[in-house]
Amino acid sequence: MKKPFLNITENGAVLGAILISTLLMLFFALSFVRTVQEALWNNAVRNLIETTEQGANALERALKRDNEILVTLSREIDGFRSDETEAICDRLRRFAPAGLSVRFVTGEQKRCKNGVDELSEDLAAVLNDPGATGGVIGPHISSITGRRVLSAYVAVTLRDGKRGLILKSTPIEELYDNYSPAFYNNAGFCYTINGAGDIILRSLHPASNKSFVNLYDLFGNQEEEILEGLKEKIRQGKTGAVLFRQGYQEEVLCYTPLHFHDWYFVSITPNDVIMQDANAILRKAFMLCGLAIACLLFVVNIYLRTRERYDNEAQYREAIVSNADVAFSFNVTRDRMEAILCSNSVLDKVMAGFPSPASASFDAVIRKWADECLVAEDRQAVLEKMDLKRFRELFEAGKREDDLEYRLLSDGEHPVFMKQNVILTRDEKTGDVLGLLIAKDVTETRLQESLYMQALKDACESANQANKAKSEFLSSMSHDIRTPMNGIVGMTEIAKANVGNPEKVLDCLSKITRSSRLLLDLINEVLDMSKIESGKLSVSESEINLAELVENILTSIQPLVKQKGHTLHVHLNDVVHEDVIGDPLRLQQVFINLLSNAIKYTPDGGVIEFGITELQDHFQPYGTFQFVFKDNGAGMTPEFLKRLFLPFERADEVRQKKISGTGLGMAITRNIVSLLGGEISVASEPGKGTTFTVLLHLKRQTQHKDIVRELKDLPVLIVDDDQAVCESACLMLNAAGVRGEWVLSGEEGVARVKGARDERREFFAVIVDWKMPGMDGVEVTKRIRSEVGSTVPVIILSGYDWSEIEEEARRAGVDAFIAKPLFRSRLLYVLEQFVMPQREDGAAQADKAPPVDFRGRRILLVEDNELNIEIAREVLEMTGAVVEEALNGELAVEAVRNSPENHYAAVLMDIQMPVMNGYEAARAIRNLPREDVRSLPIIAMTADAFVEDVQRAQDAGMNAHIAKPLDFALLYRVLARWVA
Numbered sequence: 001m002k003k004p005f006l007n008i009t010e011n012g013a014v015l016g017a018i019l020i021s022t023l024l025m026l027f028f029a030l031s032f033v034r035t036v037q038e039a040l041w042n043n044a045v046r047n048l049i050e051t052t053e054q055g056a057n058a059l060e061r062a063l064k065r066d067n068e069i070l071v072t073l074s075r076e077i078d079g080f081r082s083d084e085t086e087a088i089c090d091r092l093r094r095f096a097p098a099g100l101s102v103r104f105v106t107g108e109q110k111r112c113k114n115g116v117d118e119l120s121e122d123l124a125a126v127l128n129d130p131g132a133t134g135g136v137i138g139p140h141i142s143s144i145t146g147r148r149v150l151s152a153y154v155a156v157t158l159r160d161g162k163r164g165l166i167l168k169s170t171p172i173e174e175l176y177d178n179y180s181p182a183f184y185n186n187a188g189f190c191y192t193i194n195g196a197g198d199i200i201l202r203s204l205h206p207a208s209n210k211s212f213v214n215l216y217d218l219f220g221n222q223e224e225e226i227l228e229g230l231k232e233k234i235r236q237g238k239t240g241a242v243l244f245r246q247g248y249q250e251e252v253l254c255y256t257p258l259h260f261h262d263w264y265f266v267s268i269t270p271n272d273v274i275m276q277d278a279n280a281i282l283r284k285a286f287m288l289c290g291l292a293i294a295c296l297l298f299v300v301n302i303y304l305r306t307r308e309r310y311d312n313e314a315q316y317r318e319a320i321v322s323n324a325d326v327a328f329s330f331n332v333t334r335d336r337m338e339a340i341l342c343s344n345s346v347l348d349k350v351m352a353g354f355p356s357p358a359s360a361s362f363d364a365v366i367r368k369w370a371d372e373c374l375v376a377e378d379r380q381a382v383l384e385k386m387d388l389k390r391f392r393e394l395f396e397a398g399k400r401e402d403d404l405e406y407r408l409l410s411d412g413e414h415p416v417f418m419k420q421n422v423i424l425t426r427d428e429k430t431g432d433v434l435g436l437l438i439a440k441d442v443t444e445t446r447l448q449e450s451l452y453m454q455a456l457k458d459a460c461e462s463a464n465q466a467n468k469a470k471s472e473f474l475s476s477m478s479h480d481i482r483t484p485m486n487g488i489v490g491m492t493e494i495a496k497a498n499v500g501n502p503e504k505v506l507d508c509l510s511k512i513t514r515s516s517r518l519l520l521d522l523i524n525e526v527l528d529m530s531k532i533e534s535g536k537l538s539v540s541e542s543e544i545n546l547a548e549l550v551e552n553i554l555t556s557i558q559p560l561v562k563q564k565g566h567t568l569h570v571h572l573n574d575v576v577h578e579d580v581i582g583d584p585l586r587l588q589q590v591f592i593n594l595l596s597n598a599i600k601y602t603p604d605g606g607v608i609e610f611g612i613t614e615l616q617d618h619f620q621p622y623g624t625f626q627f628v629f630k631d632n633g634a635g636m637t638p639e640f641l642k643r644l645f646l647p648f649e650r651a652d653e654v655r656q657k658k659i660s661g662t663g664l665g666m667a668i669t670r671n672i673v674s675l676l677g678g679e680i681s682v683a684s685e686p687g688k689g690t691t692f693t694v695l696l697h698l699k700r701q702t703q704h705k706d707i708v709r710e711l712k713d714l715p716v717l718i719v720d721d722d723q724a725v726c727e728s729a730c731l732m733l734n735a736a737g738v739r740g741e742w743v744l745s746g747e748e749g750v751a752r753v754k755g756a757r758d759e760r761r762e763f764f765a766v767i768v769d770w771k772m773p774g775m776d777g778v779e780v781t782k783r784i785r786s787e788v789g790s791t792v793p794v795i796i797l798s799g800y801d802w803s804e805i806e807e808e809a810r811r812a813g814v815d816a817f818i819a820k821p822l823f824r825s826r827l828l829y830v831l832e833q834f835v836m837p838q839r840e841d842g843a844a845q846a847d848k849a850p851p852v853d854f855r856g857r858r859i860l861l862v863e864d865n866e867l868n869i870e871i872a873r874e875v876l877e878m879t880g881a882v883v884e885e886a887l888n889g890e891l892a893v894e895a896v897r898n899s900p901e902n903h904y905a906a907v908l909m910d911i912q913m914p915v916m917n918g919y920e921a922a923r924a925i926r927n928l929p930r931e932d933v934r935s936l937p938i939i940a941m942t943a944d945a946f947v948e949d950v951q952r953a954q955d956a957g958m959n960a961h962i963a964k965p966l967d968f969a970l971l972y973r974v975l976a977r978w979v980a
Contacts, residue, residue, distance in 0.1 A: 025293045033285050040278030045241045045252060048269060051183060052254040053239065055190060056265035059175065060258055063136055063152055070154035070166045071134070073102065082106055082162035092166070106164040126153060127165060136261065138200055139172055148172045150201070172201060188269030191215060195234060195262035215266060218251075219244055230255070234264055243271060324438045325418075330362040332391045332424070332433040337362050344441075346373050346408060363388060375407040375415050382406050395424045395433050405442075417446040488515045520965060543701060544587070546578045546612070547823035553591050554819070557599065565605045570821035572728055573613040577623050578825050580698035585950065586672050587696075593665050594629040594692050602633030602689070612821070622697045632689040641684060645670040710835040711738050711828065714764035715756075718742040719749035719780060720797065721772045725822065729767070732824040738831070746775030750783040757788045765831060767818070770798040770805070778805060778812050785813040793834050797822070855880030857905040857979055862892040862921065863941075864913045868964070872908065872941070875968055879975070881905075888913045889921025896925050901932040905979045909958065911942035911949075918942065919956040926957040937978035941966070 076095050077088045088104055096102050107127045122140050126132045137151040149169040156164045183189070189205030197216040202208055212218060219227040223244045230242050230253070239256040250271035255264050327342035337360040340351065350369045354360035366386045370379045384390070385404050394402060402422045407415040420439040427434055495508035554570070561568050591610075598608050611628040636644065645666050673680045678696035716733055718726045721744055730740035743749050749768065756763050766784060770777040781794045793815040806817070818830050859881045863869045873883045886892040889909075893916070896904065907925070911918035922938050940953040943964040950961045960974050 022293065022297070025289075032289065033282055036285050037278065037282055040281060041275060044274040044278060045254070048183065048188075048252060048267065048274060049239060049241055049254045049256070052190070052265060052267040053256045055267070056256050056258055059192070059265065062170075062175070063150075066152035066168045066170070067134055067154065069097065069100065070102070070152060070168060073166055074154045074156045077104070077158070077166075078156055079159055081160040082158050082164065083160075088164075100168065103167045103169075104164060105167065106162060122151075123165065123167075126155070127163060130163075142169055150175060175201065183267055183269045184273045187273040188267055190265065190267040192258070193264050193266055195264070197231075197234075200263060218246055218268075220246075323440065325441045326437070326439040328357070328437055330435045330437065332362075332388050332395070332435050334432060335362050335388055336360075337365055338434075349373075373408050375409060378406040391422070391424060391435060392433060395426070400424050414443065414447060416441060417443045485515075485519065488512050488519070491515070516965065541581055541699075542584060544580050544582050544584045544698075545825070546575065546580065547826050549584055549588060549591075550610075550612070550821060550823070551819060553588055553595065556592060557595050560596065560599050561608070564599055564602070566599060566602065567605075567607045569607070569609045569722070571609065571611040571724055572821045572823065573611065574616075575612055575614045575625075575823070577614060577700045578823055579701035580623065580625075581701060582696075582698045583676065586676060590669050590672050590694065591627065591629075593669050594694070597665065598629055598631035598633065598690070602631045607632050610821075621700050623700050625696050625698055627694040627696070629692040629694075630689065631691075635686045635688050635690055636682075636684040637686055641682065644682060711736060711831055713737065713739060714831075714835075715739045715741065715761065716831065717749065717752055717756075717763045717766045719746060719766065719772075719777075720769040721745060722769070725769070725797075725820070729822050729827065732822065732827055736824070736828055746772055746777075746780040746783075749780055750775075750787060753784050753792065754787045762788070763792055765793040765795060765834060767795045767797050770796050778809050778814070781809065781812045781814050795830060853880055854905070854975065854979060856882075858882045858884065858903060859975075859979075860884050860886060860892060860895060860904045860907045862886045862889065862907060862913070862918065863910045864888055865910075868910070871966065875966065875971065876908075879972070889916030889918055889924070891915075892921050893924045893928075896933065896936075897928055901930060904936060906937040906939060906975065908939050908941045911940060911944050911953075918958075919952060922953075922956040922958050939974060939978065941971075 073092055073095060076091050080088050080091075085104075092102055092104060105123060105127070107124075120140060122137045126137060132155060134154045135152075137153060139148050139150055141147070142149045149171050151167050151169040153165045153167050156166060158164060186205070189203040189208045191199050191203060191208075192201035193199055193215045197214045199213055199215055216227060216231070226242055226244050233240055234255060234257075237257050241252055241254045243250060243252055245251070252269050252271050252274060254267045254269075257263070258265055324342050325344045326347050328340040328347070329338045330336065331338055337354075337357045340347070340357050343351070347369070350365060350372065351357065351360070353368060354365070367383065370383050370386075374382055382404065385402070391402070400423065402424070404420040404422070405418065406420070407417055410416045418439050419442045420437065423436045423438070425434050425436075426432070491508040491512045495505045495512075498504040498508070550570070554568075557568075595608065595610060602608065609628070609630040611626075611630070613626040613628070615624040615626055670680055673694055673696070676696055678694060680695075681693045682690065683693075684690035716738055718729045718740060720726050720729075720742070723742075723744060726742035726744070730742055733740035741752070743752055746768070749766065753763060753766060768777040768780045772780075775783075777796050777798070781796070784792065784794055790813060794813060795816045795818055796809055796814050797818055797820060809817075816830055816833065818826060854876075857880075859876055861869065861872050861876070861883050863872060863885070864887050869885060873885070876883050884895065884904075886895050892907065892909070896907070909918040909922060913921075916924070918940060922940075925933050925936070925938065937960075938958045940950075940958045940961040941964065942949070942953075942961075944952075953961045959978055962971055962974055
């Protein structure tokens with residue numbers, strides 16, 4: 001029952017193949033004919049273009065020859081005067097070539113044949129144009145013959161300066177008879193046109209349309225695109241051809257430029273005329289294509305009759321071309337290898353033990369191959385799958401294919417993975433079961449799959465860890481944010497309940513301030529990490545004084561150091577270049593983060609060390625600076641050190657001790673150091689503390705402060721129990737020309753000062769450490785004053801806030817204070833005060849900041865938030881300033897524009913405002929047409945607090961930047977600097 005169905009299916013496939021083949025053949029035949037037709041047409045057009053060019057060249061040569069004759073004749077008469085007309089005409093007739101008729105005319109009607117022809121408008125125009133030296137005068141009616149002629153002319157200047165023309169006129173029909181080419185047995189005709197398409201010379205051909213005066217009128221509305229292309233080619237001076245339709249007939253128009261005026265030579269020939277020969281060739285091509293199709297059908301018929309005979313051979317061919325590494329055939333019934341179709345080195349090695357494939361037993365080959373080449377774990381399974389009895393059972397069960405994958409031994413890192421397919425069939429003649437084995441090397445695929453699976457596993461693990469870390473981070477952040485928020489909310493309620501108790505309210509407000517600052521720090525770290533992950537964290541470059549930077553850092557962390565009872569040591573080693581270029585805000589962020597961590601994670605009463613070393617570096621103009629932060633705190637485990645710089649990571653013991661933090665600080669620090677082009681490393685051991693080392697390359701500033709000559713050779717005594725501080729200070733002094741000496745105790749210091757007085761070599765100044773064992777700095781000062789009086793300046797050196805002892809120290813006779821670490825610039829600056837009193841009345845005055853008093857000063861506050869306006873107004877009015885308000889940038893610009901000059905002492909400018917933001921307003925104020933806005937201080941007061949926001953404020957013309965929430969002390973300092 002299945003046989004007829006198979007025949008119908010097979011016949012349908014064959015008929016479909018024949019139909020598709022016939023259609024393809026017809027398609028290719030038509031494509032061929034079309035290609036031949038196009039080639040013949042293109043060839044005919046090329047011939048037509050060449051004929052057109054020949055006609056144009058003949059016309060050009062004729063006109064050029066006339067011009068050359070006229071130029072020669074002009075040399076014969078240029079010695080005559082204009083009134084010698086008869087002599088001129090005589091000379092022209094004598095020297096003109098035989099049969100050539102030329103004329104001579106002047107503007108005074110002088111000519112060879114007076115009274116015969118009138119001076120036409122064209123001739124008069126050429127005579128009156130000094131720039132017309134020779135050429136062709138377009139077709140016109142000759143007054144002598146009454147015929148349309150084309151006149152070649154050459155201008156002549158006679159001896160008396162008069163201008164004349166020598167003319168040769170040629171009838172239009174004569175030109176075409178002599179120089180018009182024949183187009184396809186006179187089937188075509190030609191025109192001469194100018195650049196605008198006007199017909200200048202018209203062919204006498206009967207097909208030439210006399211009603212048209214412009215060539216472009218031959219084109220109908222449907223050929224608009226062809227016409228525009230033709231006009232563009234003519235404007236460009238090109239040669240070519242276009243096909244257009246005129247009425248019911250297609251025409252071929254060929255065009256080529258004439259090299260005088262802007263004329264073009266054009267030929268028009270019917271398309272069917274030039275295609276007569278081509279159509280004959282095409283008919284023959286159709287006959288050849290028909291013959292080819294007939295041959296194809298004959299070949300298909302032969303193929304169908306022999307297809308069944310070659311079915312098995314087709315299967316083998318298909319297997320061989322499948323890019324196999326190994327392919328061979330074998331006889332399952334007779335246990336015999338038959339033919340090796342494709343072989344690799346492994347099969348070659350196995351078959352080397354047999355005289356020939358035909359004499360080898362399939363079972364013997366497989367066993368040798370398994371023993372010598374297969375991975376031991378795969379041998380037994382492969383032998384079982386490759387058993388001939390199994391192949392016969394599979395074939396009898398109707399299964400014609402069998403797959404297998406195994407590994408081969410390899411000299412490389414990985415075994416070779418092979419994928420094998422066996423195809424079973426029966427020989428119709430003998431009845432034997434035959435097999436075809438095909439094997440491919442799939443090692444690369446399997447390794448890629450393995451790597452892909454490992455990558456998926458790693459990615460999954462990483463994602464799980466990231467999710468876990470973020471979950472822990474959110475849990476920690478929830479706790480850390482709620483803690484200060486609870487403090488703010490709770491203290492606010494307590495303050496409300498104790499409105500009548502000022503001390504209690506002040507205590508609540510102090511705790512609210514601390515909680516607010518903690519909350520702000522948490523928010524800033526999260527925002528910084530967000531910018532790092534999005535790749536938007538940026539750094540800027542500005543001038544930095546390391547002394548000021550370190551002083552700001554120490555000032556900000558001193559309260560925390562005191563609270564924890566720590567001892568902070570700051571060391572300088574060979575710091576020569578204090579003035580560098582970098583990003584001060586990011587540097588301060590890194591240093592405060594590392595110092596804050598050291599302070600927080602070190603138990604109370606610990607020791608914190610901050611060291612700065614300038615390394616010897618010949619890489620000008622940069623200096624290499626090493627910053628070391630060391631503590632004797634809890635330390636970290638080796639396991640946590642591996643995760644230290646990852647976001648959201650915090651040590652378990654830190655959580656147990658309930659130390660606040662986000663786990664983002666060290667990730668932010670490392671990213672900032674990397675952005676600055678530096679390196680950060682850490683060494684830590686549980687219970688023994690931690691040391692962070694930051695290495696940065698900072699560009700040195702080129703300007704250096706000159707050494708004060710008055711300090712040269714003056715002796716200065718350093719009294720400090722830290723020998724490193726003493727040696728470092730003396731090195732700085734000696735490098736500046738000052739003679740430095742040092743002792744390690746107060747008793748030695750007093751004795752050294754007294755001894756110098758007795759030897760009449762009194763010290764210029766004495767620098768005394770505040771906190772020393774035995775006798776502190778204040779006591780040393782009292783002893784010095786009792787021994788030598790007040791003639792020797794005494795300067796207290798301290799790494800702490802000296803405000804708590806300032807009054808006592810002043811009473812003891814201290815003249816000035818200087819903070820650790822001792823920077824060269826600060827040390828010399830303080831000493832300068834005692835040799836240059838005209839600057840200040842002593843160094844002590846330098847340490848006292850004037851009180852903030854802005855009475856009589858008018859400040860413009862630009863802010864759109866009512867609560868922020870109220871806060872800022874209260875803070876400013878405390879200083880006595882008069883505050884005016886503007887609710888957006890546009891109103892601020894109008895307020896400055898309408899105010900008298902120097903009306904405002906400063907402008908405090910918010911950034912994010914409606915109508916006009918702060919950046920736009922600052923630029924608009926700077927561009928106002930008045931002088932005072934050039935120096936008017938504009939200070940950004942905004943919640944946009946990132947480094948790039950500070951840079952944008954500077955770019956907009958602002959003088960300073962204060963971040964919200966407002967730090968009142970910072971606000972006062974900035975105003976004191978900019979408001980005179």
